[in-house]
Amino acid sequence: xxxxxxxxxxxxxxxxxxxxxxxxxxxxxxxxxxxxxxxxxxxxxxxxxxxxxxxxxxxxxxxxxxxxxxxxxxxxxxxxxxxxxxxxxxxxxxxxxxxxxxxxxxxxxxxxxxxxxxxxxxxxxxxxxxxxxxxxxxxxxxxxxxxxxxxxxxxxxxxxxxxxxxxxxxxxxxxxxxxxxxxxxxxxxxxxxxxxxxxxxxxxxxxxxxxxxxxxxxxxxxxxxxxxxxxxxxxxxxxxxxxxxxxxxxxxxxxxxxxxxxxxxxxxxxxxxxxxxxxxxxxxxxxxxxxxxxxxxxxxxxxxxxxxxxxxxxxxxxxxxxxxxxxxxxxxxxxxxxxxxxxxxxxxxxxxxxxxxxxxxxxxxx
Amino acid sequence: xxxxxxxxxxxxxxxxxxxxxxxxxxxxxxxxxxxxxxxxxxxxxxxxxxxxxxxxxxxxxxxxxxxxxxxxxxxxxxxxxxxxxxxxxxxxxxxxxxxxxxxxxxxxxxxxxxxxxxxxxxxxxxxxxxxxxxxxxxxxxxxxxxxxxxxxxxxxxxxxxxxxxxxxxxxxxxxxxxxxxxxxxxxxxxxxxxxxxxxxxxxxxxxxxxxxxxxxxxxxxxxxxxxxxxxxxxxxxxxxxxxxxxxxxxxxxxxxxx
Amino acid sequence: xxxxxxxxxxxxxxxxxxxxxxxxxxxxxxxxxxxxxxxxxxxxxxxxxxxxxxxxxxxxxxxxxxxxxxxxxxxxxxxx
Numbered sequence: 001x002x003x004x005x006x007x008x009x010x011x012x013x014x015x016x017x018x019x020x021x022x023x024x025x026x027x028x029x030x031x032x033x034x035x036x037x038x039x040x041x042x043x044x045x046x047x048x049x050x051x052x053x054x055x056x057x058x059x060x061x062x063x064x065x066x067x068x069x070x071x072x073x074x075x076x077x078x079x080x081x082x083x084x085x086x087x088x089x090x091x092x093x094x095x096x097x098x099x100x101x102x103x104x105x106x107x108x109x110x111x112x113x114x115x116x117x118x119x120x121x122x123x124x125x126x127x128x129x130x131x132x133x134x135x136x137x138x139x140x141x142x143x144x145x146x147x148x149x150x151x152x153x154x155x156x157x158x159x160x161x162x163x164x165x166x167x168x169x170x171x172x173x174x175x176x177x178x179x180x181x182x183x184x185x186x187x188x189x190x191x192x193x194x195x196x197x198x199x200x201x202x203x204x205x206x207x208x209x210x211x212x213x214x215x216x217x218x219x220x221x222x223x224x225x226x227x228x229x230x231x232x233x234x235x236x237x238x239x240x241x242x243x244x245x246x247x248x249x250x251x252x253x254x255x256x257x258x259x260x261x262x263x264x265x266x267x268x269x270x271x272x273x274x275x276x277x278x279x280x281x282x283x284x285x286x287x288x289x290x291x292x293x294x295x296x297x298x299x300x301x302x303x304x305x306x307x308x309x310x311x312x313x314x315x316x317x318x319x320x321x322x323x324x325x326x327x328x329x330x331x332x333x334x335x336x337x338x339x340x341x342x343x344x345x346x347x348x349x350x351x352x353x354x355x356x357x358x359x360x361x362x363x364x365x366x
Numbered sequence: 367x368x369x370x371x372x373x374x375x376x377x378x379x380x381x382x383x384x385x386x387x388x389x390x391x392x393x394x395x396x397x398x399x400x401x402x403x404x405x406x407x408x409x410x411x412x413x414x415x416x417x418x419x420x421x422x423x424x425x426x427x428x429x430x431x432x433x434x435x436x437x438x439x440x441x442x443x444x445x446x447x448x449x450x451x452x453x454x455x456x457x458x459x460x461x462x463x464x465x466x467x468x469x470x471x472x473x474x475x476x477x478x479x480x481x482x483x484x485x486x487x488x489x490x491x492x493x494x495x496x497x498x499x500x501x502x503x504x505x506x507x508x509x510x511x512x513x514x515x516x517x518x519x520x521x522x523x524x525x526x527x528x529x530x531x532x533x534x535x536x537x538x539x540x541x542x543x544x545x546x547x548x549x550x551x552x553x554x555x556x557x558x559x560x561x562x563x564x565x566x567x568x569x570x571x572x573x574x575x576x577x578x579x580x581x582x583x584x585x586x587x588x589x590x591x592x593x594x595x596x597x598x599x600x601x602x603x604x605x606x607x608x609x610x611x612x613x614x615x616x617x618x619x620x621x622x623x624x
Numbered sequence: 625x626x627x628x629x630x631x632x633x634x635x636x637x638x639x640x641x642x643x644x645x646x647x648x649x650x651x652x653x654x655x656x657x658x659x660x661x662x663x664x665x666x667x668x669x670x671x672x673x674x675x676x677x678x679x680x681x682x683x684x685x686x687x688x689x690x691x692x693x694x695x696x697x698x699x700x701x702x703x704x
Contacts, residue, residue: 030459059460061459064482065481067482068449068452068481071445071449071453071482072453074445074446075443075445075452075455075456076456077456079423079460081456081460098446207441208420209422209439209440209441210420215435215440215442216442217435218444220444221444367689368631371631373627374671377627379691380691382628382675382690382692383681385686393685394684397638398638398640398663399640399642402684403685403686404683404684407683557682558646558682559678559681599641599642600642603642603645
């Protein structure tokens with residue numbers, strides 16, 4: 001998010017509410033959703049706030065299910081609207097069929113997942129255990145979402161704008177992969193400026209067949225295998241082009257001997273680990289992927305050449321670590337530290353892990 | 367096609383009926399004698415007659431009519447199985463002045479999509495739902511539908527639908543008619559010329575009501591499936607009249623109060 | 625009796641016979657010939673057609689175009 005569009009004073013806001021306010025300011029045409037903890041404040045905020053904004057014509061509809069929500073998103077996106085939904089893990093699982101259709105029909109939209117611990121009904125506590133689902137497609141077929149992983153309330157708001165920009169640029173669904181803690185916690189945020197996200201032209205939308213054009217059809221059905229393969233090849237070309245959008249943040253990587261890799265909330269915790277470690281003389285650096293798809297494989301590979309080892313920290317059983325290992329390709333040892341089911345590693349836990357690994361490697365080297 | 371012809375004995379005749387211009391030139395993939403095609407024809411004829419081609423957006427289902435958009439020359443979206451009315455809701459909500467219809471079969475609308483169907487109607491979404499009920503799953507090869515009649519032999523009820531095991535055929539149109547936000551609910555057929563004329567009137571009224579923003583209009587069309595029923599098209603007409611209509615009586619279930 | 629006729633797009637006719645049973649004049653029948661798709665298509669077998677459009681209404685393929693003699697007033701003018 002460019003600095004110049006932040007013209008307002010900072011506000012103290014809950015993550016889910018900052019996200020909802022950003023959505024209003026991004027001039028979404030419609031939001032369809034179904035309440036689920038820990039993200040229900042998104043629809044609550046929109047329902048309360050939109051009627052007070054006389055200049056906004058945003059449709060906010062509570063659907064009968066996440067299944068209906070995502071299919072309403074499909075319909076509205078197909079009609080050319082800027083449209084979004086939000087949910088949390090079990091609800092996102094319900095949406096996967098629809099998301100696969102949206103990816104195949106190449107419709108831009110935003111899906112926000114405020115992740116909670118699973119599997120199953122799981123817990124309402126924060127987790128990052130939907131990384132695979134978010135970055136590897138999630139539903140059936142070969143497809144990807146553009147996935148943005150905020151690590152602050154500020155980014156939760158900013159990424160609404162970024163996600164729509166990317167979704168509309170590539171005609172692809174985008175996902176913001178947050179977690180229950182980000183959704184629920186209050187932080188300082190400077191909201192994106194209202195009306196600062198221009199609408200893009202969508203000549204493919206089903207707005208009614210006028211005489212000057214052929215009819216527009218939104219479909220994901222390509223029954224002839226030759227055609228279906230061609231569509232797949234087009235999608236793959238698009239995903240290849242999207243790789244240029246990769247974003248990450250690096251802290252203290254110049255002199256780092258230990259590299260932490262973490263996204264979202266885990267990266268916030270790892271910042272503290274880094275500070276604690278450096279105070280003890282351990283040269284820790286941090287790489288935080290901001291886009292989880294595309295993933296910063298190349299940069300991680302570069303850093304792997306320079307560090308003694310990499311510790312990947314997540315709030316799950318080890319999901320992003322697979323991508324880290326794919327990036328590293330044996331250039332450095334890669335370790336994993338994670339907790340599951342809504343539990344979060346403390347900075348001390350992680351620092352202890354760093355020290356234990358260092359000791360083990362030193363023993364090996366001696 | 368010529369506007370006028372001269373008969374052998376010199377009498378001049380004028381064109382009084384032709385294929386609606388709102389159909390594409392693509393020949394239907396449906397089996398011979400299938401009601402789907404007749405309903406497509408009538409629907410597109412109404413769109414042509416009312417001059418609403420530019421305002422109309424259709425939603426195709428999953429089922430035999432999954433390719434409805436090949437034939438109907440209007441903007442269309444293809445929905446996931448059962449979700450056509452949710453997709454139609456999405457379209458209509460962002461373009462309230464356009465005319466939106468969903469076209470769905472019995473499996474789509476009354477089995478996998480029951481929740482969407484009921485809740486779309488319960489919200490009174492200002493759309494037209496066209497519901498083709500032929501009591502069988504045609505596309506997948508003649509399996510039991512939620513609307514298959516008691517005792518009906520299908521590939522998944524090879525000894526006849528046993529209501530003690532799988533329940534009774536779902537009269538979803540009656541359910542929909544109970545909902546306060548629905549405006550016009552009717553059960554029609556397309557099995558003979560008169561039925562087609564009535565169906566055309568029902569579709570015409572539904573689009574007019576939609577223009578007046580009256581709420582959900584819901585038209586069930588009790589239809590045939592020659593291949594699924596394993597009958598000739600002519601035999602299906604008799605089966606409709608003797609077996610289907612007694613269970614699914616034709617006529618309006620809910621008409622606007624004036 | 626009002627005179628009429630039909631033209632059948634025999635290429636897309638699937639010979640379902642629904643028009644045959646819908647015809648009040650019994651002037652339609654399946655051809656002995658087959659079209660490219662292998663269907664025996666329907667054809668007009670008599671000049672007793674009244675152009676009532678029943679056949680076209682029930683034709684699933686929208687394959688029938690119907691012609692009818694104009695109303696008497698117009699007919700008189702036409703004959704002049």
